Amino acid sequence: MLLASLNPAAVAAGADIDDAVRIDGAVLSRSDVIGAATSVAERVASARRVAVLAKPTVTTVLAITGCLIAGVPVVPVPADVGAAERRHILADSEAQAWLGELPDESEGLPHIPVRVHARSWHRYAEPAPESTAIIMYTSGTTGPPKGVPMTRRAIAADIDALAAAWNWTAQDTLVHGLPLFHVHGLVLGLLGSLRIGNRFVHTGKPTPAAYAEAGGTLYFGVPTVWSRVVKDIDAALALSSARLLVSGSAPLPIPVFDELVRLTGHAPIERYGSTESLITLSTTVDGERRPGWVGLPLTGVQTRLVDENGALVPRDGETIGQLQIKGPMVFDGYLNRPDATAAAFDADGWYRTGDVAVIDAEGMHRIVGRESVDLIKSGGFRIGAGEIETVMLGHPGVAEVAVVGMPDDDLGQRIVAFVVGDAEPAALIDFVAQELSVHKRPREVRLVQRLPRNAMGKVLKKELVQWH
Structure with missing residues (x-):
């Protein structure tokens, strides 16, 4: 039932x-x-x-x-x-x-x-x-x-x-x-x-005060919710009595992860999924919760990383590959779209998520981003935009950031960061070069008033490329 x-x-x-x-x-x-x-x-x-x-x-x-x-x-x-x-x-x-x-x-x-x-x-x-x-x-x-x-x-x-x-x-x-x-x-x-039988509380708007007043043991939120919670100390402290805080739908910035730990005592659960596959990866209540990593395959789920030719990519925590998934929660195909369905699966039934990721030797997954806009090929390197964005969000002068690859005659693609904030561009480039490999630093930082987003709050990176 x-x-x-x-x-x-x-x-x-x-x-x-x-x-x-x-x-x-x-x-x-x-x-x-x-x-x-x-x-x-x-x-x-x-x-x-x-x-x-x-x-x-x-x-x-x-x-x-x-x-x-x-x-x-x-x-x-x-x-x-x-x-x-x-x-x-x-x-x-x-x-x-x-x-x-x-x-x-x-x-x-x-x-x-x-x-x-x-x-x-x-x-x-x-x-x-x-x-x-x-x-x-x-x-x-x-x-x-x-x-x-x-x-x-x-x-x-x-x-x-x-x-x-x-x-x-x-x-x-x-x-x-x-x-x-x-x-x-x-x-x-x-x-x-309704399946498990727990009490369910919907707060209306997901404000820190509403979350604090709800008295829950298990909380769901997107990164924007948790970013607001850690800025409201009273609300964050109130959530210390909860059992589990879960973040999803987008990457949780590492500074927000760290602040949740400091203020609530809880390292948040991060997980990964999509409309087509539901949730397939998650950190666990008894396992490691590593900032920026979305955990292990759930029961019944298999994952693999492949390159452009379909060859398996090493699980070394560094090499980026296309993420493919099998599992009992994966959909069977799109409504009225046999063409899109055929493109979504390979001949062996692996679902092509369209995301790129790395997997370490223990099976922990880190999502780099969408293959179409977040995998940047620059100077012979395969670079994930998400890794750079995560580091840049750790800078106090960065409120929001989106990293894209722009066509470049010399590099193939050059890394360009669009930033909402007051950071000085040259200092921000040096900040990334100190935190990551030098070849992952942005070649250009553009300060903007806003980032274009769709109705779900996801950044429209193809529109950013047109801005540039």
Whole structure:
């Protein structure tokens, strides 16, 4: 059963808790979630696919849970998505209706309301493990977003593997303030809690004060959240009573890692994944937590690094290669995109992540970045932009940084850093040369007011190249 804690018989026998879900000012017991979500299931059971405007509300929680109970694939749509992208998602997914809240433009789809106070105790058979639970769309950095069908089997395998790695149990209270339209906030945060049976608290906006007041044992956050937490000493100290702090969705700057250790006493868990693969790598509750490294393969996951010719790359902690993955949580293919699916897998079924990484002799992984924009070939060296960015973020005059490779007649590519901050460019170049090999220093540092980002907060490096 995917949502194992939502077992009506177990709840009736005494497994209920009064505050299973706290979100948007609402508090739901486990029986509230079952009864209201089953009422939703009755309203959508005959649908083929439905769209949900994935705001962090009780309506969203019940809409998505109801679809999972009924076995109807749900398409989470970001609330702030542009009109053209929303139309693409709806047309590509062939969603038949909006369930729950309506956006400003419904695009002509009918509306199915969610009745928060309605209750039903109808029993639905558990859908097949290989059936699609969610169709999530990629962030669209290289064209229109692609639909990624996630099976119930893949979601369950990923949550169970993370539970083992993090000692995540029903006794935890999981807290986050992340969006409910991507893997981190929805699959791990909400569905993970409904599978494992822990209390789930969504803070709305992920402010340091809200995190401090939540009283959780397990916290999820992106690096921006943790950067703000360490600047709020009272909030950081309040998190010292937690059991585990987890960071993901982007690299955590080493200075922020170190400040979390100093202020909270917790070395944060870092992990790696994608929409297509869910989470596949993580540091563990009992293992080493090395700043800048995303850990070991989860249970059932295999990884390898290959060069441009497909030959294996040494696991020496230094040599960069293309990261490929196999595992029970990896998707089967993109919706309506056989061409993209074929390009995503090799002949032996290895998923080409598009990321470049290094692996050391102990199997620890460090993600260098995206192969298309973060692997820089300069003067015969293969250099990872992420390594340089991590070092530069350790300089007090750097608030944000993005490193790219620019065409160069002599070097092939030269390293250029775009920096938000007040560091002196020449001093910053010398700083990197002292911390890393000299050939990894930027040849140019440009101070800018902002970095271009997409809706998920990821830097648009191809746009930076055009700026230059």
